[in-house]
Amino acid sequence: MKQGIPDTIKLFKFASRSLIFSQSYQVKDFPRISKLLSNQASTVDVKLSFNLEEGRIPCIKGEIKLDAALTCQRCLDEVSIHLQPKFQLAFLQNEQQGETLDASFETILNADEEFSTIEFITDEVLIMIPMTPMHDYECASYQDTQPINQQKCESPFAILKQLKNTTQE
Numbered sequence: 001m002k003q004g005i006p007d008t009i010k011l012f013k014f015a016s017r018s019l020i021f022s023q024s025y026q027v028k029d030f031p032r033i034s035k036l037l038s039n040q041a042s043t044v045d046v047k048l049s050f051n052l053e054e055g056r057i058p059c060i061k062g063e064i065k066l067d068a069a070l071t072c073q074r075c076l077d078e079v080s081i082h083l084q085p086k087f088q089l090a091f092l093q094n095e096q097q098g099e100t101l102d103a104s105f106e107t108i109l110n111a112d113e114e115f116s117t118i119e120f121i122t123d124e125v126l127i128m129i130p131m132t133p134m135h136d137y138e139c140a141s142y143q144d145t146q147p148i149n150q151q152k153c154e155s156p157f158a159i160l161k162q163l164k165n166t167t168q169e
């Protein structure tokens, strides 16, 4: 049975009941993500399913979908990047516990039994946001960017030259 995601994840409790949640949030519901994106009202779809592996290891399988409106580092216009982080986490009490676990699990040691759903989702999204987002086409060619760079470099000298000319006259 599917239901909305509670504000607090209760790891062992949810896992032992094999609960499945899904919910649509907005970018602005995640303070640390909304600082980076300009599409505040955009939808963030989240699906989380909990289960106990080997009858004792709480696991979360999740899928998040969102569009991130970022600033293209080449042309400085907005670029929308579709992010779809998927993860499969196993929460272990010690490393030995994970030895027989399927290799597809990412393991986390010594997690709290309860933690914030928003913070948890935020961490999974943040690692997917590219450091230098760019359009996937040539949004700004070499020729386009050249004059801007030249202007920046040459202007101090241009001013100096002008000053020199006026004092000489």
Ligand SMILES: [Zn+2]
Pocket: 072, 073, 074, 075, 076, 077, 079, 134, 135, 139, 140
């Ligand atoms: Zn661009």
